[in-house]
Amino acid sequence: MSNTKSLLTIKDLHASVEEKQIIKGLDLDIKPGEVHAIMGPNGAGKSTLGYVLSGRDGYSVDSGSVTLDGEDLLEMETEDRARAGLFLAFQYPVEIPGVSNLEFLKASVDAQRQARGEDAITSADFLKEAKAACKQVNLPVAFLKRGVNEGFSGGEKKRNELMQMLLLKPKLCILDETDSGLDIDALQVVAEGVNSQRSADRSFIVVTHYQRLLDYIKPDFVHVLSDGKIVKSGDASLALELEAQGYAWLQKEPAEDELEG
Amino acid sequence: MSEWLESAIARAQGINDWLAPKRAHALELLANTKWPTRKTEAWRYTPLRPVERTQAKVISDKIELSPVAIADLSAIELVFVNGQFDQAQLTKTLPEGLSISLGGDLGSAQQANALSVFSTIKPERHIFGLVNDALAQDVVVITVAEGVEITQPIRISSLLSQGAESHTRVQVALAAGSRLTVIEDVQAQGESFNTAFVEYNVAANARLEHYRFALQTGSNVAIGGSHFNLHDHAKMNSTIVGFGSDLSRLDTDIIHAGEFADAKLNAMYLLDGKELFDLHATVEHAMPNGKTEENVRCIVADRARAIFNGRIHIHRDAQKTLAELNNRNLLLSDKAEINTKPELEIYADDVKCAHGATVAQIDKQALYYLQTRGVSRSKAQVMLNFGFINELIDLMPNAALAEWIRPIIRERFAQMEVK
Numbered sequence: 182m183s184n185t186k187s188l189l190t191i192k193d194l195h196a197s198v199e200e201k202q203i204i205k206g207l208d209l210d211i212k213p214g215e216v217h218a219i220m221g222p223n224g225a226g227k228s229t230l231g232y233v234l235s236g237r238d239g240y241s242v243d244s245g246s247v248t249l250d251g252e253d254l255l256e257m258e259t260e261d262r263a264r265a266g267l268f269l270a271f272q273y274p275v276e277i278p279g280v281s282n283l284e285f286l287k288a289s290v291d292a293q294r295q296a297r298g299e300d301a302i303t304s305a306d307f308l309k310e311a312k313a314a315c316k317q318v319n320l321p322v323a324f325l326k327r328g329v330n331e332g333f334s335g336g337e338k339k340r341n342e343l344m345q346m347l348l349l350k351p352k353l354c355i356l357d358e359t360d361s362g363l364d365i366d367a368l369q370v371v372a373e374g375v376n377s378q379r380s381a382d383r384s385f386i387v388v389t390h391y392q393r394l395l396d397y398i399k400p401d402f403v404h405v406l407s408d409g410k411i412v413k414s415g416d417a418s419l420a421l422e423l424e425a426q427g428y429a430w431l432q433k434e435p436a437e438d439e440l441e442g
Numbered sequence: 443m444s445e446w447l448e449s450a451i452a453r454a455q456g457i458n459d460w461l462a463p464k465r466a467h468a469l470e471l472l473a474n475t476k477w478p479t480r481k482t483e484a485w486r487y488t489p490l491r492p493v494e495r496t497q498a499k500v501i502s503d504k505i506e507l508s509p510v511a512i513a514d515l516s517a518i519e520l521v522f523v524n525g526q527f528d529q530a531q532l533t534k535t536l537p538e539g540l541s542i543s544l545g546g547d548l549g550s551a552q553q554a555n556a557l558s559v560f561s562t563i564k565p566e567r568h569i570f571g572l573v574n575d576a577l578a579q580d581v582v583v584i585t586v587a588e589g590v591e592i593t594q595p596i597r598i599s600s601l602l603s604q605g606a607e608s609h610t611r612v613q614v615a616l617a618a619g620s621r622l623t624v625i626e627d628v629q630a631q632g633e634s635f636n637t638a639f640v641e642y643n644v645a646a647n648a649r650l651e652h653y654r655f656a657l658q659t660g661s662n663v664a665i666g667g668s669h670f671n672l673h674d675h676a677k678m679n680s681t682i683v684g685f686g687s688d689l690s691r692l693d694t695d696i697i698h699a700g701e702f703a704d705a706k707l708n709a710m711y712l713l714d715g716k717e718l719f720d721l722h723a724t725v726e727h728a729m730p731n732g733k734t735e736e737n738v739r740c741i742v743a744d745r746a747r748a749i750f751n752g753r754i755h756i757h758r759d760a761q762k763t764l765a766e767l768n769n770r771n772l773l774l775s776d777k778a779e780i781n782t783k784p785e786l787e788i789y790a791d792d793v794k795c796a797h798g799a800t801v802a803q804i805d806k807q808a809l810y811y812l813q814t815r816g817v818s819r820s821k822a823q824v825m826l827n828f829g830f831i832n833e834l835i836d837l838m839p840n841a842a843l844a845e846w847i848r849p850i851i852r853e854r855f856a857q858m859e860v861k
Contacts, residue, residue, distance in 0.1 A: 235814050238806065263816035275811045279829030279836070288825060289815035296816065328829070345815060 185212045186251070188384050189353055194245035195409075196233045202243065203229045205409030211353070214381040218395055218420060219388045221406035222428040227388045228272060230406070231357045235269045236262055249353065263289075264296035266352030270342040270359055277329035282341065285329045286311055290348055314347045317377070319370045335362035343374040354378070355386045360394040372397030392424035444477045444494050447573070453500075454576035460546055460553055461581060464560050468575035475569050484567070487749045487781045488720045492663045492688040498607040498635035500525065505606075509599035509629065514842040517597035517625065518542070520582060524601070525608030525636075527580035539590030539620070545581040545613070556583045556613055563641040564669040565724075568693050571667055574637040578611035584624075586648075588617040595623035595651075595840065598640065602662075604632035612640045616648035616676075623651040623840065626668065630658040638666035644676040646700060651839055652680040656692060657850070659685050659717060667693040672732075674700035681838050682709035683847055685854065686717025686746055696725045698732035698760065707736045708834045712851065713746035713778075714858045720749035727760035730790075734765040739834055741827055742771065742778035743858045753785040754797070760790045767797040772804065772830055774858065824855045 189211040196204040203226045211217055221227050232240045234247065236259040247254040249265055257265065277285070291301040302310075308325075315322050318340040330338050339359055346354055356375065360368055375385065375398050387398055395403070395417065403419040404411045407428065413419065454469055478485035501524045508531065509521060520542060521531040527544060536542060545556050560581070564571050586592055600610045616622050628638055644650050654668055664687055670678055684690060696705045711719045725734050740748045752767045771780045784797040804826055812822035831851055838844040 237810055258819070259810065259813035260816050260818050260822075263814055269814050271811070275805075275807050277805075277808050277811070277826065277829055279831070279833035280825050281832075284825070285812070285815070288812075288817050288821065292816040292818065292821070328833070349815065 187211065187248075188213045188250060190246075190248045192246045194233070194247060195243040196229065197241055197243055198229060198239060203409055204233060207245070207406075207410050209404070209411065211384050211386070213352075213384055214379070215402065216379065216385040216387060216398065216400045218400035218403045219386060219406050220390065220392070220403060220420060220423055223390065225406045226409045227390075227406055228357055231269045231355045231388065234262070234355065235259055235267060260292065261296075263349075263351075264293050268346055268349055268351035268354045270339075270346060270354065270356045272358040272361055274330050274338045274342055276331045276333075278331045280329050281325070282327055282329050283308070283311060283325040286325075286345060286348055289345065293349060310348060314344045317347060318344045318374050320344065336364065336367035339363060339367065339371055340374075343371055346378065347374065350383075352382065353384050353386070355388065357388045358390060359387070360389055360391060368394065369397060392420045395420045444490070446493055446496065447472070447477060450573055450577060457576075460557065461560065464557065465576050468561070468572040471566055472569070472572045472576065475572065478569060484722065484751075487747065488689065488691055488718060490689070492661075493635070496607075496633070496635045496663055498605055498633060498663070500608075501603065501606045505603045507601040507603060509597065509601060509627065512842060512846045515595070515597075515840075515846065517595045520584075520596060520598045520612075522580070522598075522600045522608065522610045524603055524606040525579050525610055527582055537592055537594065539587035540592050541585050542596070543583055545583050548583060552583075559615065559641070559643055560613060561641070563643060563671045563695070563697065564639055564667055565695055568667060570637050570665040570691070571639055571693070574609050574611055574639045577609040577637075578639070579609065581611045581613065584612065584614045586616045586620040586622050589619040590617075591621040592623070595625055597625040597627060600628045600636060600638050602628070602630040602634040602636055605634065606630075607635040609636070610638045614640060614642045616642070616644045616650055618645040619647045620645070621649045624653070625843070626652075626654040628656060628658055628664055628666070630662045630664065633661040634658075635663045636665070638664075640668050642668070642670045642678075644670060644672050644678060646674040646676060648673075648676050650676075650678040652678060653838075653840070653843060654680070654682045654692070655847070656682070656684040656690055656719075658690075659687050662687040663689045665689070665691045667695070669693075669695040670705070671697045671699050672703035672705060675702045676700060677704045679706045679839060680708070681834070682707070682711075682721070683851075684709070684711035684719050684721070686711065686713035686719040686748070689718055691720040691722075693722045694724070696723075696734065698725070698727045698729050698734070701729045702731045703729070704733045705735070707734075707738075708837055709736075709738045710740070710831045710834050711748060712741045712831065712854055712858070713748055714743045714854070715746060716744070717746045718749070722751045722753075724753045725755065725765065727754070727756040727763045727765065730759060730761045730763070732760060732763050732765075734763075736767045737834060738767075738769045739831060740769075740771045740780060741774065741830065742780055743774040745775070745777040747779040748781070750780075750782045750799075751785070752783070752797070754787070754795065756786075756788045756790050756793050756795065758789040761792045763790060763793040763795065765793070765795045769799040770830075771799070771801045772827065773801060774804075774827070827858075828852055828855050
């Protein structure tokens with residue numbers, strides 16, 4: 182593996198939200214096909230990492246570098262990062278009433294095809310693909326006609342995120358607490374969907390608070406994020422260790438005033 | 443008084459027909475009406491300069507114009523060309539129970555009946571409504587017999603050629619328990635001036651589905667009204683879609699004249715350039731147990747100006763009224779303007795009434811979400827704007843009309859964003 186080219190390389194990343202530094206010197210190297218789990222206590226910066234990588238307004242990079250497939254990710258607009266193969270599955274996907282899920286999915290797929298110099302997919306072909314994706318994530322086809330995430334339950338929203346991933350076929354998927362709010366059945370559906378997409382040229386960052394998800398999506402590496410940096414890395418067994426012992430033993434002597442964070 | 447109004451009054455004095463008493467009454471009121479200025483509350487944000495300056499004239503030569511085709515819509519066509527009713531374009535065979543006639547051609551009993559209703563639903567305060575009373579040339583009367591359901595929609599098209607002035611008037615009477623769909627549409631080419639008023643009397647248990655499209659843009663002056671009188675258990679569902687022009691003004695009045703009437707009004711307007719659109723929607727709850735739900739959405743780009751005045755008046759006897767008015771507006775530029783004024787006047791003590799008006803810019807979170815999927819920022823904006831309006835289009839009961847208007851609105855958004 183070591184001589185394979187990296188897909189994502191993060192070097193000494195520092196990033197802030199509203200002047201407050203959240204990511205404080207983060208390094209991460211992901212090769213094609215690898216699944217990395219990032220675990221950590223609340224407030225460690227887990228979600229922030231996904232927002233920074235996707236280029237959300239208000240999340241500024243203070244220093245460090247990020248490359249995706251050798252390209253400088255931080256120089257790109259949000260949409261160009263997506264077109265370059267980055268996909269962020271949100272913890273709380275937004276509802277967009279009035280924009281149908283099908284229209285949204287097709288616009289996304291077309292934008293990415295266009296970026297690759299391909300023609301837009303025909304509506305008939307796309308509908309076929311979208312229906313198959315619905316089936317795979319166990320969402321009724323009627324959800325294609327509804328507004329994006331409009332009135333969807335938490336689990337349905339997560340499955341809708343997964344459906345987008347299936348259709349967009351990204352190189353790097355960041356799953357931001359995809360397990361939150363899911364019952365065990367929904368969790369299995371999502372995990373199966375993710376597992377079906379694992380391949381030698383697709384990598385995953387699975388961000389989660391709990392080890393439970395990792396019973397279903399087996400990571401190659403587990404990292405512990407605490408106070409904006411990775412404080413420990415290991416294999417899947419690290420997740421079990423964390424489950425048994427909690428995070429406290431990894432947070433080395435935090436200053437008094439940081440305890441409540 | 444303006445020169446324009448003086449000449450209009452002078453022209454009206456020459457007309458002598460079955461409506462003579464009504465026309466005389468309108469002229470009398472007009473003679474005592476002040477020409478609206480910025481100090482006139484009902485016209486505060488809508489300057490009448492485009493009326494004062496219009497070059498549009500009555501064109502009496504016959505001009506061939508026909509309404510645009512709408513796919514999958516098989517409507518009964520009722521066409522005015524430059525204000526004249528075009529008998530040749532009227533759908534030949536009408537379903538049983540439906541009658542469409544020129545008021546002048548009606549038998550004396552029916553005419554007397556039509557005369558007694560004329561201009562009683564449309565309130566007298568609308569100055570251009572009075573102008574229309576006085577000047578409407580061919581007044582068309584539509585009646586649906588008791589208990590009859592007309593499945594084919596009626597489309598009333600008022601078509602104007604370049605430079606034309608027109609005043610059209612239609613009166614619609616739904617007898618008890620009947621059902622009807624009416625589409626009002628004005629299509630103008632180039633500079634023009636029109637007033638288009640329709641009065642609806644919806645008898646007990648009758649149901650009216652109504653659409654009004656005001657899609658003419660550019661140097662048109664388009665002023666009109668749709669006025670509804672609802673009797674016991676009557677139901678109406680109205681959809682208004684408007685683009686702006688030099689001056690577009692629409693007044694709707696919904697009168698709950700019976701108990702347990704149910705009114706829905708969904709209005710959307712999309713303005714660009716220096717366009718103006720002014721909607722005044724008034725609801726009178728005169729009787730108990732009525733229900734009204736109004737949703738008005740507006741998107742204003744560039745330097746356009748939108749005006750919405752939504753008045754709900756709940757009279758003392760109108761207990762158990764449920765009324766809701768929701769107005770949401772999106773501004774797409776710093777110079778765009780929206781003037782919104784919801785007005786509730788409640789004199790009954792046992793009612794549920796809510797109103798809200800918001801003015802906002804595009805939802806940044808939704809924009810970001812679309813961008814994370816590869817959709818460009820500009821395309822995402824178009825999608826979100828469209829979505830804001832599409833929510834109301836989705837509520838249109840007539841699928842063919844929804845399918846027709848959707849791409850027209852999409853196209854308009856694309857143009858709005860290109861600039």
